[in-house]
Amino acid sequence: MPIDLYYTPGSPPCRFVMMVGAATNVEFNCIEINLRAKEQYKPEFLEMNPQHLVPTINDHGFVLWESRAISRYIVNKYDHNSKLYPQDPQTRALIDQRLDFDLGTLCPSFSQFFYPSLFSGIEPNKTQIKKLADALSVLNRLLHGLEFAVPGESLTLADLCLATTISNIDAAGIDLRRYPNIESWFALIKVSAPKYREVNEQGLRDFKNLVKEVLKPKKAALIKTVISKVVFAEGSGKKAKLLKKNSKI
Template sequence: MSPPTLYHFPLSPPSRGAVIAAKIIGVPVEVKIIDLMKKEQFNESFIKINPQHCVPTLDDNGFVIWESRAIACYLADKYGTNDDIYPKDLQRRAIVNQRLYFDSSFVYPRIRAICYPIIYDGVTEIKEKLKNDLNATLGFLNQFLEDSKWVAGEHLTIADTAILASLTSILEVGWDITPFPNIERWLQSCTSIPGYEDNLEGAKIFASIVKKNLK
């Protein structure tokens, strides 16, 4: 049985989140790059695998799934040996799931709402409402971290990898997080996560595209 294949684009925050999740779970994956800027996601061969043509996409010996957080959960359940990363205890798992959904419903959409119009639609400044929306979301994240080392408790989980991948993208654009000391402390802890440097490299490239289009 061959290792799972992960179709990936390093500029994509969710895609980077799936790669880091695989690293902390300890499952080797064969990474195949799908260059979204070159529109490789529309290649017929990729659309056959994923008609929604998005990354990340996982192909585990014929079982195909996409959506980065779903991929992380699947890999943790199938290949994980450390129960802390995605706990089987229902209440602990529920907290991890809540944080994953918080990333998919709030953190990443707020960042996407700022960055994608700048990258693709010729927008050259960040509207005040979008700044306020993201800062309100960061306020909640700061509260989650008030009494715990990681976003879902005292152990590193796949929720941390998802939120880290989202957040580093906007931080590299230059977002001010000094009002959120718990996030600053957590980010320092995140430097020890396997794959942190690779994620940061992708975030820097993503941010460079945003910054060059800003006034």
């Protein structure tokens, strides 16, 4: 029987869990939670998840939230020998490191850079801009010489998790061409992850629709200005830019 998945389509963590389900042939009964309508604060949801977070799963009475915990649980229970999360301790440690890098560095750096501008019209400060650029630079270096996010491995949980965050960064209009290792890796994940277009790109359309719905002309101009900021000095000391794409958000 399918696992109940409480989710929001535009959310990278929710799409990560959905891509793990696609890769392990685990079916979900998807129950959308409208965060803007504050459905996460309904008593029945708070009783299940007092942190009122998505994604949340209810696997026939077993409730779990936090996307990375959910993904490991799904693999450990339903696809124990999966290459997504191999048994080798060192390989798992590297996958966990990449997952933690997304949780603690990449995803929050993008959120702090982009969403205040989107929802409140607040331009990010230099520290927030530099944090996002630094996070992308670190990921670019981590991927040097690799096809996938973990050396010597095929597609893993690390790739699926990082790809959902990078896809939102890309969809926001931040040019990945300055990060060639990210760009080539991301292109590979798009064709390697099972049902990528069906699962992740549908959520990206929802994210883009949200951006269009929220943006007013003044905010749209601000977003374009924010994305085109000079943001950091690379190791050589030369300045780099996060360039906006030719295509609109």
